[in-house]
Amino acid sequence: MTGGRELLWDGCVNVRDLGGLGQVRPGAIVRMEAPDRLSEAGWAAAWAYGVRTVVDLRNADECGPDRAPRPTGITTVRAPLDPVGTPFYEHWEKIDNLGSPLYYPALLAEHPEPVIAAVRAIAGAAPGCVVIHCAGGKDRTGLLALVLLTLAGAAPEAIIADYLLTYDRMKQRYDELGARDQLTAVTEVLASHDTTIEASLTSTVASLTMPGFLLGNGLSEPELATLRNRLLA
Template identity: 80%
Template structure:
């Protein structure tokens, strides 16, 4: 964290061409950091777009192993943000956001069942938005997709959480000791 900086930060996990510009300017003191989480243009992206359109936790373990850089970059943006509130988002509120939340909650020491409950809560909280857009019930859609792969949301997430060793994952993939200390302080203060 940089001394003397205060305010809030928004970490936008969408690809640069994915979002619309803000309809109104952000208030002073709110910084926006764009950290695209999807490795667009890679074989990984093409592969998983064909399986689940990167719309379920099924791709999380592969993403963590094959593309740790964007995950660490998003964590770094949170660690380096000025003192104050930090929020992060993607387009749907459950996929990229869900992966980053899983990583942060695992680092903070949340129990696997708490992380899974947090992920599932997103479906409930986002239901009205998807209804307004005329989109299919996302919980039903993801549940059905994972059933074709002989798994469930809960089992997929539990497997991902069990494979994630913290803080070794972040430190081994480029997060510095100073960034880790700043992140830990932000998550536990």
């Protein structure tokens, strides 16, 4: 159930507000796949919803041209979440191509800096709704959403349900690419490591002390206060 959180922005299929999960207020944070395919009407809907900042979690070489121009009042902030070129990345690329929740705890422990940079981009954004996205809106977006939702006191069950929605919403896109069913593929990867999507996400949430994780990795008290003012009802 999405409780009316799903948004219909023409051109994209995986757009939803995090409001109503934990203490997150509606209109604060929207998660989605890359907005490159938004039509002019889609961007107009995003603007009308209050979007003024887009935080892009992709690497530079993943970014292509937009189908329609972004409104001039929307600021795009690049905050790549994958530590490309590191031993960590090379290790996890072989395990799950950084395409499942399996790598979340290791990234949070070994490379918290890009996560904090993305959180800082949200905290410091101009007034208005903030969109967070990667390519498919699943794992990098899912990891950042997990961090924000844990701070906001969302139950693990709600975080898991929100994460799983993307597999259904993006199925048509993956089918168009001729890709294997992603839920089946990721489930099998986790099973080979004796866990499940649900267990992996639950474990990550349980290990994430808030706001200690943010403050202990460089977010300042004023930034935390600003973030809470933006996110929380």
